[in-house]
Amino acid sequence: MANQHVLVAVAWPYASAEIHVGNITGSYLPADIFARYHRLAGNHVLMVSGSDSHGTPVTVRADEEGSTPLEVYKRFHNEFLELFQDVGLTYDLFTTTHTQNHFKVSQMIFLSLKNAGYLYTQTEKQWYSEAQDRFLPDRYVEGTCYICGYEKARGDQCDNCGNMLDARELKDPRSKMDGSTPVLKETEHYYIDLSKLEDQVVTFLENREDYWRSNVVRQSLGWIRSEGLRGRPITRDLGWGIPVPIEGWEHKSLYVWFEAVIGYLSAPIEWSAITGDEDAWHDWWYNPDARAYYFIGKDNIPFHAIMWPAQLAGAGQWFGKLFEERDGTQLTLPYDVPANEFMNMEGRKISGSANWGVWALDYLTRYDPDPLRYYLTVNMPETRDSDWDWDEYHARNNNELVANWGNLANRVLSFAHKNWDGIVPDPGELREVDKDILAVIEEGFETVGSLIEAVKLRAALSEAMRLAQQVNIFLDQTAPWFEIKSDKQQAAKTIYTAMRCIDSLKVIFAPFLPFTSEKLHQYLGYSDPLFGEQVVETHQDNLGEHSALRYVPDGASGSWEPSQLEPRKAFKKPEPLFRKLDKSIVEEERARLGTPRG
Ligand SMILES: [Zn+2]
DSSP: OOSOEEEEEEOOOBTTSOOBHHHIIIIIHHHHHHHHHHHHTTOEEEEEEEEBOOSHHHHHHHHHHTSOHHHHHHHHHHHHHHHHHHHTOOOSEEEESOSHHHHHHHHHHHHHHHHTTOEEEEEEEEEEETTTTEEOOGGGEEEEOTTTOOTTEESSBOTTTOOBOOGGGOEEEEETTTOOOOEEEEEEEEEEEGGGGHHHHHHHHHTTTTTSOHHHHHHHHHHHHHHOOOEEEOEESOSSSOBOSSTTOTTSEEOHHHHHTTHHHHHHHHHHHHHTOTTTTHHHHSOTTOEEEEEOBGGGHHIIIIIHHHHHHHHHHHHHHHHHOOOSOOOOOOSBOOOBOOEEETTBOOBTTTTBSOBHHHHTTTSOHHHHHHHHHHTOOSSSOEEEOHHHHHHHIIIIIIIIIIHHHHHHHHHHHHHTTTBOOOOOSOOHHHHHHHHHHHHHHHHHHHHHHTTOHHHHHHHHHHHHHHHHHHHHHHOHHHHHHHOHHHHHHHHHHHHHHHHHHHHHHTTTOHHHHHHHHHHTTOOSOSSOEEEEEEEEETTEEEEEEEEEOTTOOOOSSOOOOOTTOBOOOOOOSSOOOOTHHHHHHHHHTTSOOO
16 A cells, blocks of 8 residues: 555553553554554654643652642653654654643544533532542542452552452542541532444444454453443543533543543644644544554553544544534544553563563663664564563574674675775676575565554564575575685675665664664665654643654655665765674663662
8 A cells, every 4th residue: 555644543651650661562662663664655654642641640640749740741741752762753743631732622522522412411429538628539549448358448449359449438538648538529520421322333343353453352342242331431520631611610620531542633633733734634534545553552442442433433523513614524433453462571560669670761771772672573462461581682682683684784785895895886687596585575575564564563573584584595605705706796796686685674674673774774875864853842832831752754765665776886884783782781681670770
């Protein structure tokens, strides 16, 4: 496919916790590989996400630190922007839910659902702190578990018996804020009537059953068939968030589960305004031929495979009318939700409080980004949980990246540079053996491309490595290092062919290993980069300033097609693409796990 509109929608990280390698391999990296490939293949990619800045994870952290939710969200958000640049995640826009634009779009979705008859209100009891004159979200209450008797159960869940709890039934409830005893008080909320949307969601899922990952579609349909869809609250008594757009309700907020996913729609609208073509987002959101892919972790499946399609189907044609007086247009439903499982760390679950993990910004102070991207792709938890193991990291870096791919590129370019004075050798007529290996690599564009399009990224990268190995075998058989002494013209054919294969492999590896592919591209004498640049920009609206990361494609010259390397073209003396790592890093890194960070 080419010239297709591809929306790459990526999970929105909570702006209250540091990002670890499990988060990256779970959703951000697969999205970036997919987006980079589709850009090279000539499709119109829009990759969006942002910081999930509202809700209790942010307010709890602010209360713990004695700061404000605004300060907490901004601190984490700015770290995300730094990390994503350093690890090469090319968001067309990575913004935040705390923007005027996102407020407006979320409120429009709410009003669209209300106009279409999918909302109702209901009064219920909730814990209320008289001392603080506020309702307490479930996470702010603790007490004795009514199932196992554990005395420090959280409002929403008991850490002792693991059961989900109804906070209102806790015994001996206490406010986590000040220890005071809350009282149950009535409060009214808006609910989305999911039962009315159940048929549409089931049809949506059944239409995708044959090509979705089986765990995603099975889990979603299984959940609906066993429990059915019921009403779910979409507002709550919390001051930090998006005000409910109904008179008299402004002091309540839209629930974060409801508003954060709306970012997949609001971020393209913000992107369009920034890039100066206000209606550009229509090509992804009102276009029946556009494809929307959602890259998320398995814990988010119900929100993306059930709730979000229900919100979109329910808001339906009202959204266009309310937002821009546009009639009769449906919003694009997800085409695929290739959710990943989890990555563990050396056999245990990654944990922030236990410092059991590899924190991405910290990792980058010691290592380069491409080996991280490589290891996280070969270990991507596509069908089952995977494990980060430092022994394996070390071995794959040295035996695969360095020995197979890095050395191939380095020794061929160095040899050519030395023996042909920095000019690509002229091969004259190519031999059968040359044409054969060129054909093998050319076919790789088909096989690797198809695997990436099917979001089988582990298999795609393994196929790319196999192709590099084929070129190594070609060199072993033709042995240009000896050939040059007896017949320089034969060696020129071999080296030209190998350089052209490397020039192609550079593109095939580029979605996975963009930093080193870009370097190799320069060594091969090209002046325009394969990809564009990422910039951080600051925007102003009535909520204040917010910074955002934006991919600027200007000048990008990469294209998903085999090299036509020109003979007699000048190229540069190469540097090694990857560093060989000493075995000692394994024990050093293991010693960091579980120890407090200074
Ligand atoms: Zn319990």
